[in-house]
Amino acid sequence: MNRIIIYLLILSSFCCMYTVVATITFRSGTSVLQASSGASITLDTNIPNCNGTIIKKTGGIFKGQHIVFNNGFIEEDAHNAHNISGTLQPAAATIILDGHKTYHGLKGKSLQGILVSNGDNRIEGDIQLGQNIVFTDSTASLTCALLRSLSQNIALNGGTLFLEENLDFIDGKRISGSGTIKANKRRVSFGSQQLPWDASIYFDGANDLAFNSDFIIATTLTFSGSSVINGHGHHLVFGADGHIMIERGSTLELYNLEVQNIAQNSIILLDSASKLVLHDYIVRWW
Numbered sequence: 001m002n003r004i005i006i007y008l009l010i011l012s013s014f015c016c017m018y019t020v021v022a023t024i025t026f027r028s029g030t031s032v033l034q035a036s037s038g039a040s041i042t043l044d045t046n047i048p049n050c051n052g053t054i055i056k057k058t059g060g061i062f063k064g065q066h067i068v069f070n071n072g073f074i075e076e077d078a079h080n081a082h083n084i085s086g087t088l089q090p091a092a093a094t095i096i097l098d099g100h101k102t103y104h105g106l107k108g109k110s111l112q113g114i115l116v117s118n119g120d121n122r123i124e125g126d127i128q129l130g131q132n133i134v135f136t137d138s139t140a141s142l143t144c145a146l147l148r149s150l151s152q153n154i155a156l157n158g159g160t161l162f163l164e165e166n167l168d169f170i171d172g173k174r175i176s177g178s179g180t181i182k183a184n185k186r187r188v189s190f191g192s193q194q195l196p197w198d199a200s201i202y203f204d205g206a207n208d209l210a211f212n213s214d215f216i217i218a219t220t221l222t223f224s225g226s227s228v229i230n231g232h233g234h235h236l237v238f239g240a241d242g243h244i245m246i247e248r249g250s251t252l253e254l255y256n257l258e259v260q261n262i263a264q265n266s267i268i269l270l271d272s273a274s275k276l277v278l279h280d281y282i283v284r285w286w
Contacts (some may be wrong), residue, residue, distance in 0.1 A: 026049070032053045033052070034055040034265050035057065035062055036059075036060050039059075040063065041061065043063070046068060047067045051072045056075070063090055067087065068087050069084040069139070070085060071083065074088065080106035080108040083104040083106070084103050085102045086102070086103060093130065098121075099119060101121050104124055113131025114131075116133065116140045117136040120165070123142060124144075129152045131245040135154075135155060135177070136157060136159070137157055140158075140160070142160075144162065150167065151170050153173050153175070153176055154174075156201075158177070160179060166188075167186065178199040178219075179201060183208075185210075188210070191212055191213065192213050200222070201221050202222045203227055204225055205226065206223065206228070207225075207228045211236075214235040218240075218242050218243070222245040223244070228253045229259070231254070233257070234257060235260050236254070236258070243265065243266060244267045245270065246267070247274065252276055255275040259282070
């Protein structure tokens with residue numbers, strides 16, 4: 001069995017600094033490139049087709065060009081190794097999923113954020129991300145099947161997010177930018193910090209959109225299919241440009257909330273088959 005291991009160790013009182021100028025080839029899935037504590041590896045060229053394991057110990061550094069994973073692994077700071085088909089950009093601490101790519105996180109933390117471009121990407125597993133999930137533009141799509149609360153923001157930037165598991169945000173974290181969320185009847189919930197909605201979102205099948213704080217609509221939120229907003233006793237406040245639009249033949253149910261600042265065109269039903277159903281609510285016109 002071939003096993004390539006590069007150990008870069010701190011020696012005495014100085015750091016080891018290595019610059020890799022040749023292309024590194026991983027001959028098998030058991031190959032390992034490791035930056036130990038105090039070591040700094042600078043890649044002058046990309047590492048292509050990495051099907052082995054990149055290990056970054058606490059205090060170890062990777063810099064320079066990209067590492068392109070092909071069903072490879074990254075292990076950081078003694079956390080579990082995460083399985084990746086995508087590109088690591090060391091300088092930005094970012095995993096790039098650029099079309100038909102996957103990040104499978106095992107239980108633990110990741111230090112990177114996720115940059116999504118092109119279609120049919122996927123992130124899954126019991127993982128705590130270290131930075132935001134950012135979509136590049138309207139051509140970007142990502143299927144999300146995370147098994148723990150998301151401690152970072154999602155910037156849609158016109159992209160499309162598909163849900164295969166519930167998506168629960170911790171306090172202060174949210175979805176920003178316009179785009180589409182195909183909720184697939186999964187829950188989308190937000191924490192106890194007040195949130196402004198200032199970019200247009202198209203929700204498809206959001207039958208459990210849960211708020212645990214007041215929320216201010218300053219743009220247009222569109223709901224398609226069967227959708228539910230549960231305010232858990234908080235306020236839904238319409239800003240001057242805030243609108244809820246219910247698609248043709250679709251139903252939106254509002255539960256347990258107080259609607260404030262509602263005006264004539266705050267809620268728009270696009271045809272006679274569109275429905276708005278109210279449960280346990282209070283409406284205030286100011």
